[in-house]
Amino acid sequence: MAPVTARSVSEWAEACSKAFVPLSVHCVAPRFTARLDQAELASGVSVTRVASGASAVSRGAGVIARNPREDLLVSVHGSGRGSVEQHGRVAGLGSGRAAAYDASVPYVLRFPVRMSELVLQVPRRVVARSGNAFDDLTAKVLPESASLTALTSLMAAISATGGTPRTPAEADLLAEATITLLRGTLLPDGRPATTRIDTRAVEVAMRSYVERHLTDPGLTVDRLAAVHHVSVRLVHKIFSESAETPAAYIRRKRLAHSRRLLLDGGTVSSAAMRSGFIDADTFTRAFKREYGVPPSDLLR
Numbered sequence: 397m398a399p400v401t402a403r404s405v406s407e408w409a410e411a412c413s414k415a416f417v418p419l420s421v422h423c424v425a426p427r428f429t430a431r432l433d434q435a436e437l438a439s440g441v442s443v444t445r446v447a448s449g450a451s452a453v454s455r456g457a458g459v460i461a462r463n464p465r466e467d468l469l470v471s472v473h474g475s476g477r478g479s480v481e482q483h484g485r486v487a488g489l490g491s492g493r494a495a496a497y498d499a500s501v502p503y504v505l506r507f508p509v510r511m512s513e514l515v516l517q518v519p520r521r522v523v524a525r526s527g528n529a530f531d532d533l534t535a536k537v538l539p540e541s542a543s544l545t546a547l548t549s550l551m552a553a554i555s556a557t558g559g560t561p562r563t564p565a566e567a568d569l570l571a572e573a574t575i576t577l578l579r580g581t582l583l584p585d586g587r588p589a590t591t592r593i594d595t596r597a598v599e600v601a602m603r604s605y606v607e608r609h610l611t612d613p614g615l616t617v618d619r620l621a622a623v624h625h626v627s628v629r630l631v632h633k634i635f636s637e638s639a640e641t642p643a644a645y646i647r648r649k650r651l652a653h654s655r656r657l658l659l660d661g662g663t664v665s666s667a668a669m670r671s672g673f674i675d676a677d678t679f680t681r682a683f684k685r686e687y688g689v690p691p692s693d694l695l696r
Contacts, residue, residue: 397434404428408448415444416517417455417499418463424450424508435554437571438564439601439623440467440519445555447512453505460502466520467499470538470578472548476511480504482535489513494538494548496582503535514551521598522575522625523582533582543580550574564612568623575625598624599634606646610653611672617642651686654679658694667691 402408409421430448473489480495482503487495621628635642654671668679
């Protein structure tokens with residue numbers, strides 16, 4: 397996402413709604429300006445540097461009903477003062493302090509003076525919480541820990557690069573690293589958190605990921621497992637319910653994509669490359685097994 401500069405509350409509300417989740421903004425300062433710069437990683441993970449004039453940001457029940465989201469956000473404050481209000485609690489934010497808030501429940505962020513902060517956004521499902529119980533997690537200042545220090549440093553480094561990572565592989569690794577450190581930051585009293593995985597949500601996310609990364613030859617079952625923070629065994633189990641292995645699903649989607657390219661006039665070699673196959677011979681054999689004819693026949 398390109399950097400955004402807003403010079404009015406309405407512009408800022410639109411920018412924040414697009415970068416994070418739909419919300420409302422109320423101005424406190426007479427002359428309002430704000431800026432955000434977002435680095436999008438993978439699997440719905442992003443790191444955003446935010447600077448704004450005095451304001452109040454809210455996500456109310458009406459907005460949530462119209463635009464439901466399952467995201468967890470963590471603000472690491474830089475300069476100025478602020479607070480996070482949710483579940484009847486208020487967490488005060490100053491330099492170096494961090495707090496989480498849940499996009500599926502109403503919250504208010506208040507900034508009485510000009511401020512800056514880093515915001516990490518992740519899908520709620522990647523955080524191991526028993527029964528998806530987040531009520532005890534949000535609007536509390538996160539305790540100091542090695543994980544929080546490392547997470548803050550990583551977020552700052554990602555933000556400093558000025559945009560989305562160079563390759564999908566780099567984005568995947570950075571997303572995995574931020575999620576791992578976030579999990580360490582959120583562990584209750586140092587005890588391991590129990591895990592509850594919504595397999596249907598993971599399946600939808602994995603199928604969507606395949607659609608978006610068909611052209612990447614590195615798209616494998618191992619990659620699917622790593623990106624979605626589950627075991628390879630679980631990936632196979634999830635896909636087994638549709639009587640198709642994950643590798644077969646990836647291959648079928650690649651071949652369907654290549655067939656569209658051929659019908660649009662593409663060459664065999666270009667269709668192979670643009671569908672994630674490592675070479676034309678492998679592509680030709682797979683295509684013939686799937687459709688009964690070689691790709692060259694489709695051209696004729």
